[in-house]
Structures are given as C-alpha cells and as structure tokens.
Amino acid sequence: ETGVTQSPTHLIKTRGQQVTLRCSSQSGHNTVSWYQQALGQGPQFIFQYYREEENGRGNFPPRFSGLQFPNYSSELNVNALELDDSALYLCASSLLGQGASWYFGSGTRLTVV
Amino acid sequence: GESVGLHLPTLSVQEGDNSIINCAYSNSASDYFIWYKQESGKGPQFIIDIRSNMDKRQGQRVTVLLNKTVKHLSLQIAATQPGDSAVYFCAEQRGLGSTLTFGKGTMLLVSP
Numbered sequence: 202e203t204g205v206t207q208s209p210t211h212l213i214k215t216r217g218q219q220v221t222l223r224c225s226s227q228s229g230h231n232t233v234s235w236y237q238q239a240l241g242q243g244p245q246f247i248f249q250y251y252r253e254e255e256n257g258r259g260n261f262p263p264r265f266s267g268l269q270f271p272n273y274s275s276e277l278n279v280n281a282l283e284l285d286d287s288a289l290y291l292c293a294s295s296l297l298g299q300g301a302s303w304y305f306g307s308g309t310r311l312t313v314v
Numbered sequence: 315g316e317s318v319g320l321h322l323p324t325l326s327v328q329e330g331d332n333s334i335i336n337c338a339y340s341n342s343a344s345d346y347f348i349w350y351k352q353e354s355g356k357g358p359q360f361i362i363d364i365r366s367n368m369d370k371r372q373g374q375r376v377t378v379l380l381n382k383t384v385k386h387l388s389l390q391i392a393a394t395q396p397g398d399s400a401v402y403f404c405a406e407q408r409g410l411g412s413t414l415t416f417g418k419g420t421m422l423l424v425s426p
Contacts, residue, residue, distance in 0.1 A: 203357070203359070205357070234413055234414075241419075242418055242419075243405075243416030243417050245416070246413045246414065257412075257413055291357050293357075293414075297411045302348075303360070303414060305350075305357030305358045307357045308356075308357050
C-alpha cells in the first residue's frame with residue numbers, strides 16, 4: 202500500500218454532468234499529480250499541484266480543473282462530461298525536491314454514459 | 315511529440331524463467347527512467363528507476379538496463395513468479411520530481 206487514497210472507487214455519470222474526484226496524498230508529501238488512464242493505455246498527465254497552486258498541466262481542456270488543500274489533499278473536477286472521459290483517474294503524490302518517486306493511488310474508475 | 319513506447323504488448327513466460335521487458339524512448343533529455351508494475355484494479359507501483367548517467371541498476375530480482383546510444387530501456391525479472399503477472403510500464407522523467415511520461419505498457423503473463 203502506498204498511502205495514497207482515492208474516492209470514490211467507481212462512478213457512473215451521464216454525458217454533460219460534472220464530477221469531482223478526491224485524493225488524499227501520502228503523509229509528508231506536498232505535491233499531487235493527476236493522470237487519466239484509458240483502457241489499454243499508459244497514464245496521461247493532466248496536471249500537478251504544489252502548495253495549493255497548479256504548477257504544471259498536460260494537454261487537457263479547461264473543463265478539467267483541480268484544487269489542492271492545505272493538508273495537501275486534492276480534487277479533480279471535470280465539467281461537461283463527454284463519453285471519451287471514461288477512464289481510470291489516478292492520483293499520485295510526491296515530496297517535491299526529495300526524490301523522483303511518485304506513489305499512486307488505486308484510482309477512480311469513471312464511466313460516462 | 316516525443317514519447318516513450320514499448321516493443322511487445324504481451325509477454326508469456328513459465329514460472330522460474332527470466333523475463334525481459336523492453337522499452338524504446340525518443341527524448342534524450344530525460345533524466346530518469348522508471349519502471350512501474352500495475353496489477354488489475356490497482357494503480358502503478360514503483361519498481362525501480364535509473365538515472366540517465368547510469369547504464370545498469372539492480373534491485374531485488376530486477377535489473378534495469380539503459381542504452382542511451384539506441385535509446386533503449388529494459389527490465390529484467392529473475393526467476394519470474396505468478397505474482398509478477400501484471401502490466402509493466404516504462405516512464406521517463408525530465409528532472410527530479412517532475413511529471414511522468416508513460417508508454418503504453420506490456421502485459422506479463424506467468425504460467426505455473
């Protein structure tokens with residue numbers, strides 16, 4: 202176990218709806234990244250938060266947004282859901298400046314119908 | 315854009331054999347290369363990493379080899395066990411603690 206927890210584990214939403222996914226980082230970690238993993242593919246970087254500010258973003262539209270809280274937990278929000286948003290959403294945490302290792306949660310499986 | 319990719323989508327081995335999973339990368343500016351293992355229903359689990367200034371690193375039952383001349387990375391698993399069955403991803407990192415760029419993955423199937 203990595204100490205990174207995500208909720209919920211599974212979620213079904215209708216196209217056009219909004220969704221919020223949650224992540225608690227490993228104790229002592231100050232940086233959180235979110236990844237989208239489509240079936241049969243490698244994870245794709247969405248964005249990263251460090252000390253409550255976004256400090257990196259992948260090739261995802263603005264309807265993907267996030268937050269990081271003072272306790273370093275994080276949320277991923279997706280507005281106007283599309284069918285192609287169906288994927289496993291992974292959260293990873295790290296201690297920036299202390300190493301290269303990222304520790305992943307088990308993910309939230311989002312299905313958009 | 316530049317990416318990390320894999321040669322083989324599926325590798326089937328017998329228990330006790332040695333396994334070799336390969337990965338080709340295209341960005342020579344990457345500082346770290348990492349191997350992750352992902353079991354069904356779980357997130358990627360860190361196995362081993364290697365800095366770009368090294369060509370070999372060993373862990374417990376695993377060895378990573380880096381050939382910068384041909385931009386090739388491999389993961390060797392000794393005495394493969396059924397519990398090693400999973401999807402293996404290579405990933406690159408362009409600086410300490412920076413984000414990860416993953417390849418598509420190789421599924422390793424270990425038969426008893």
